[in-house]
Amino acid sequence: MDNITQKRLLRRQYRKMRTALDAGWIAKSSAAMYNQLLQLPALQRAKTVFCFVSMPGEPETRYIIASLLA
Numbered sequence: 001m002d003n004i005t006q007k008r009l010l011r012r013q014y015r016k017m018r019t020a021l022d023a024g025w026i027a028k029s030s031a032a033m034y035n036q037l038l039q040l041p042a043l044q045r046a047k048t049v050f051c052f053v054s055m056p057g058e059p060e061t062r063y064i065i066a067s068l069l070a
Contacts, residue, residue: 018057030060037064 001009037043049068054061 021057033059034063
């Protein structure tokens with residue numbers, strides 16, 4: 001199996017795993033990620049930060065982005 005086919009299969013597999021995640025777990029994980037990330041000294045000193053906007057089924061990043069922009 002070539003690399004492109006392997007990559008497609010892995011993406012499909014992880015997409016299925018992501019859609020199976022419990023909404024409560026995602027919310028809890030999002031809150032923990034938010035609280036821990038904003039406490040990092042490196043983040044507090046940073047002048048530039050890159051963050052992906054989360055997709056459905058992923059931990060929420062919009063609160064992190066809003067806090068950083070504020």
